[in-house]
Amino acid sequence: MSVTVINYDRAMGRWEPNARGxxxxxxxxxxxxxxxxxxxxxxxxxxxxxxxRTFFRHFADKREVLFGGGKLLEERLTAAVAAAPDSAGPLEAVAAALDAAGPLFQERHERSRRRQAIILAHAELRERELIKLATLARALAGALRERGVGEPAASLAAEAGIAVFKIAFERWTDEPGEADLRQAMREAFAELRAVTAGTPGP
Structure with a gap:
């Protein structure tokens, strides 16, 4: 009895474990x-x-390799807004959503630092990053409206939350070692509340 050995050609793309990663x-x-x-x-x-061919199954172009996690982040944020307590105000719901998203990044600190450096060095990528952040703000505003928050409160809270995320993320990627993104976001929210209250920040 003979045994037939089947060799899969890598170019055929039949088995590509973690191709995206x-x-x-x-x-x-x-x-x-x-x-x-x-x-x-x-x-x-x-x-x-x-x-x-495998590349283009996962990404539209070489730029999008740096932005592939945007949909997952949007889903995490909007789900967390929906799950926030009924007693939470718009900004508190957004703060809870950002806190829930922190673990998506925390274990990828070094990778995030490398990605951020590449984006900051190229105008085309900075523009794409701003588009991503604007998309997240729109999604957050939509999730707030689903909670019954009217306009312009929903958009204001969402835009403020994304500004907090952007500033905290930049601080976090500037920090060496085991910096805590969630703590950076909490501190940025505290600064925002101090500014809107007309008091000095911590």
Missing amino acids: RLEEAALELYGERGYEQTTVAEIARRAGLTE
């Missing part, structure tokens, strides 16, 4: 080594041990 890591490595503008999709795919 491998592409993200390969892109970060290459952007750091060669620069974002000098890196091609073909090089990213090759570094990840995958094909260009």
